[in-house]
Amino acid sequence: MISPFTLTTAALFVILLALIMVPLLSRSQRLLIVSVFSLTAVASLLTLTAGIWTVWDGITESYIILLGLPDLPFHMRLDPLSGFFLTVIGALGFMVSVYSIGYVKGFIGHRPVTSLAVFYSLFLAGMFMVILADDAFFFLISWEVMAAASYFLVMFEDEKTENRRAAFLYLVVAHIGAIAILLSFGLMAGSATGFEGFNGYTFDAMRHATFPPHWAAVAFFLAFFGFAAKAGVIPLHVWLPEAHPVAPSNVSALMSGIMLKTAIYGIVRVTFDLIRDFPWWWGAVVLIFGLASALLGILYALQQQDLKKLLAYSSVENIGIILIGIGLSMTFAAFHNPVLSALALTAGLYHTLNHAMFKGLLFMGAGAVLHATHERNMEETGGLIHRMPWTSALFLIGCLSISALPPFNGFVSEWLTFQAFLLSTALPSTLLNLLIPLGAALLALAAALAAMCFVKAFGVTFLGQWRGHHRPHIHEVDWSMRTGMGMAALACLCLGIFPTVMINWMDAVSVMLVRGKLAESAGAFGWLWLTPISHERASYSGPIVLLGIVGVVSLVFLLLHARRRTIHRGPLWDCGFEKITPRMQYTATAFSMPIRRVLGFLFHVRERQEAKRHLVHKAFIERLRYSLRVRDHLWDWLYQPVADISFWVARRVGRLQQGRIQVYLIYSFATIILLLVLLR
Amino acid sequence: MSEILSYLLEGLQILLLLSAAPVFTGWVRTVRCWAQGRTTAGIFQPYRDLMKLFHKDIVLAENASWIFRFTPYLVFGAAVLAGAIIPILSVDLPLSTTADVIALVALFAMSRFFTALAGMDIGTAFGGMGSSREMTIASLAEPAMLMAVFTVSLASKSTSLSQMVQVIGHGQLILRPSLAFALLAFVLITLAETGRVPVDNPVTHLELTMIHEGMVLEYSGRHLALIEWAGMMKLFLFAVLGIASFFPWGIAEAGNLIALPLALLLLIAKLALAGAGLVLIETGLAKMRLFRVPEFLGSAFLFATLGMLSYFMLE
Structure with missing residues (x-):
């Protein structure tokens, strides 16, 4: 009885098997890499098949599985939309898993890769489950599995400050987004069956609900905000250029190639499938x-x-x-x-x-460059x-x-x-x-x-x-x-x-x-x-x-080659200068200079030149230092104020911490009195 | 029968493109000589130049990779393919459904992409400078180009070139404001895309003013010949594209063989006028500084947008 659903379930079990194998094999890192990434490749291939099959036959089936909270079982559903996204995730997941076998070996001798293998598998499983989920609880749990696993993957090389900073920023934005999604699902569930019961939490109940127009708008924009934070839509993009580069390259390929797509899936699912009826201005x-x-x-x-x-x-x-x-x-x-x-x-x-295909390819290529040269800065390559x-x-x-x-x-x-x-x-x-x-x-x-x-x-x-x-x-x-x-x-x-x-x-x-x-x-x-x-x-x-x-x-x-003309190799034409060096080539900074000049008002550009002049005459310059910093304005306009206010509030609240047990007892006592008075 | 005929026409058109493009360039140079009071080398001089280059050996920089050697062939191939798509003599082209006008712009973008890579391949400052400038100008010209094309395709309800030509050609010979604005924008963009004065100067090899020439500075022999020929075809194709989108009257309909000689004569007359117009612009204007070019292309974009607005408001 092979059906798309059994294939996806099998894929999840294969990932579970990979997770079980990790502690058994952690002694032999080389074997661990080969077996775990082969298993994730198999799981992705199964999902890919299931996805293609589901869309091809136009299957729509829902399942209730025996996991979940008491009286609130988890729902799963396969339909063409989820089939399409399973195909995307399965396809890139398979390619990146094959790639990882070679790429992760580069870490052997530098650091243990056990955590990378664990969280990589969890990350893939989380993405599969997000697409399969057919109720709000299961969706959010899978969403959090995905977010947490990717947080640990960004943190993989945690001795670098920029990695820790990027991971923290990612976690903050991801959770602000998750809160918005949670609220949106709450609103839709409430509109479906009222706010007293819990029955509205399935997507099926939301699908059959009628929403009052303004509440539908609030639910949509909350969900859009939440998913946009995950997708890196401007102005919620700041975490993305921090977190994706510092993660191992196979993980960056997955994050850019398919994790962002789960947010697109969320937007499409909520808009076209759950709310269904919307005005044009959305x-x-x-x-x-x-x-x-x-x-x-x-x-x-x-x-x-x-x-x-x-x-x-x-x-x-x-x-x-x-x-x-x-x-x-x-x-x-x-x-x-x-x-x-x-x-x-x-x-x-x-x-x-x-x-998913070309960004996966490009990140894998960048990973190959990094693997071979240990250099991410383009100015140092060529x-x-x-x-x-x-x-x-x-x-x-x-x-x-x-x-x-x-x-x-x-x-x-x-x-x-x-x-x-x-x-x-x-x-x-x-x-x-x-x-x-x-x-x-x-x-x-x-x-x-x-x-x-x-x-x-x-x-x-x-x-x-x-x-x-x-x-x-x-x-x-x-x-x-x-x-x-x-x-x-x-x-x-x-x-x-x-x-x-x-x-x-x-x-x-x-x-x-x-x-x-x-x-x-x-x-x-x-x-x-x-x-x-x-x-x-x-x-x-x-x-x-x-x-x-x-x-x-x-x-x-x-x-042209039928006439067999020879090609002579000669040195570069140097205008008679004769001292031409590779440092004189156009650099990445120089290449983008015209755009920086034409559209520079969109950035925060700080350009500095310092010249050390020769003693004999100031027209002769001995050494020139050039520094350039380009940032987006949005960081200064949107994020810096929020960060400043948070720190200010934290400092004020911090005064409550006296470090003396008597003061804390007074706090508890006051709180109890207050609650008794207010809530009698 | 008519199938075979249309494939024959397609082949004829490609031959016409290959042979007429150097003549058109020769014509532009001749008129410029006349305008500047110099004696001319004749309109067939580009043929002799190409011949000379094809017979020469190639000197390749030591560091050049396969990209550098592949680019001339690709640029040439893209130009020929573009020539198979634009209706020049007849709208009855089997290959014209291969790509519409957006895909045509993308074909030109592809040959530019590879030329820019070839400029960076050998690792000189000139090559990189040329690539950077060319890509900047192209990225600012492309939106204006597409806006101009969109205006025409709004008027003809299609982005397929044969269809656009037929609809405009069946329309009356009246001044439509939307098309007039789009034409103005198209002329400005043609100057930028084909590297003419006031944006770039095709005859200069002065170090700091080169754009297109900077990228292809290291080419020699048959590679250079292919690049030069493709450049001539590009100029020819932009002229023909302008004629086809804005003045298609006289182009042969499907299955109408008798109209072909007349279409050819009309095309020659239109091209001669277009070449003379180009020379008027080139001799009348001085080359601008690089950082004035965005304003120039901005005005092209503005004209194209005005064309679109006037389509919705007036037509």
Whole structure:
């Protein structure tokens, strides 16, 4: 009796088995790594199969399991939406688990990896359970398992101050978000069955409830706030660029690739499945937050010198692009336009899957660079393409995909988003007709800046010459890391070439959520052509673009090489200067300087130059020191005041602590008297 | 029968693109010589330049990787593919459904992405400087470009190029304010995207003013020939794209072979005018400082937005 549900249950048991094996194997770290990460790979593969199966057959089934609180059993449910997200998590979980076998071995001899293996498994299990949960308790418990496990993973290298700081910040923001989600579920449960009983806590009860409009708005915005904190939507993003870079790279790949997606899942689940009926302006608010995240996220990413921090900020951008699709879909749905709503939702969800693949790939690539060079700062790297040919080629595929270049996958989802933007003229409101295309221009700006950002990331890290002061022995990474990255790169290419197959598969999700079918019109001309609404409107064919380019390139190459002209290698042209050194190359800081100058008002830029002048004449400069600090304004405007107030309150409250037992007894006595008076 | 015919037309169009692009560049150079009172080398000089470069050997920097050697082929391939998509003579193109106008912009973005990487590959300051500047200008030009294109596609209710050409071509020959603004924006963006004065200067090799030339400074031999040829095709394609989106009148309909010679004649006349217009702009303006370019592109964006607003308000 194999069904998707048994497969997911089996996956959870496999992870449980991995957790049991950890204490048995902790003596032999090498064996521990191989067995635990193989088991998580198996579990992810099972989940992936279950997810694909669920969406393909359009299964909707709920189960009550024998765990949970007394009289409040846990509910689980598989439907196309959860199936889709299980597919995303299973796919990247599998690739990263394979990659981890090689990557985690790099820690052997430096520190024990037992805690990494434990929390990695728990983290994956938590994400599976979040997607499967069908009641508020189980959802929040799984959510906390996921958050706590990832907290310990960020803390893995806990001797560094920045890791402890990042983990603390992450924990604070995650919990503020969790409180908002808890309140939102409370409101919805209360509206479903009244605030006296506990029966409303299942999602099924919420689904059949009718919400008073203003309470629905409060519940939605609480949930949106809570999930946005987890997804890193601007202005709640500050923890993300701190926490993702300091975690081990396989964990950063999971955090950026799929943990952020559980928050997207939450937003979609609460909006389209639980609340169902919403006014158009909710969609507009989501759209505005999406646009702000997309644009500011990529601008901040462009100013980073730390490769992993750059990738983390770029996740903020991509979450923004996903939210743009969801916001448009909500707007269309509110105006009862199911087909366009399905188009926008498909664009958003397709980008969710794409981002998981290419961001997973890029973080794994950054991990490979870190593994080989022990360097995260791009200014100290360069020329790695000669030493690490595989990693650099795979990383390049990730860069092409994330920069939305055809025929890779990022282009398809951004193209669908643009089509959704252009079809907004169907909305019966002139104001929206005027304003929504401006959003498309902002998205175009973000996409073009992303291309610039990844030219910089790839160009500075992998091209040119080694910039560092000392030259370590750099080697290509082992087979398991290359396999993990290779699978993600292959997925990026396939998702870009066969979008019609994917959209056909994903149709069950949009039918379930917005009752709009896209597959018939999108695949009307066979698998080769993607025609979202009609072929007169727009069409795109990934396979032909790929074949066309490959064909012309190989034809020209053969034509020109038939004559066998030799290539001479010569030194760099140095304008007769003769003392050209690798330190004279363009750096990451220099590369992003024009944007810093043009759009500098969006950042807090502090630039300093100190020149030590020669004694003979001040026109001769002996040494020049240049320092640059770029921060976002939001930290100063939003977070610093809150932190200051918290510390101020803490200091005032701290005066209560006298350290004498008599004073504490007086406090207890006073409290009891007060309670007796008030609560009689 | 008509299938085969349309594939023949497609092949004819690619041949036309490959052969006419150097002539168009030669024409622009000739008119500029006339405007500046110099003698000309004739409109076929670019052919001779390309020929010379194809016969030369390549000197490759010691540090160059496969990216540097692959880029010229890719840039050339992307330009040819783009030429197969834009309707030049006839709207009856089997490949024009391969990509719509957004995908076309992305194709150009891809060749720019690789050119910028090639600029950084050898590790000189000039290459990096060129890449950084090119990507900055491109990222500011792209939203304006898409806004201009969106305005046209709003008027024709499609982003597919053949469909846009047909709808605009069947419309009356009247001044539509939305299209006029979009055209103005498109001209400004063409100057930026193809690296012409006042944004970049294609003939300069002065160290501090190079943008596109900075990236390709280390190329030689057939690599350089391919890059130069692709650059000429890009200029030609932008001219043709402008003609197709704003002045498509005279382009041959599907299955109409008799209209082809007339379409060719009209195309030559339109291109000659477009080239002369480009020279007027180039000789009339001086190259701007790099940090004035954002204002220039900002005004292009403003025009495109005005075009969109006037579409909703007036049409």
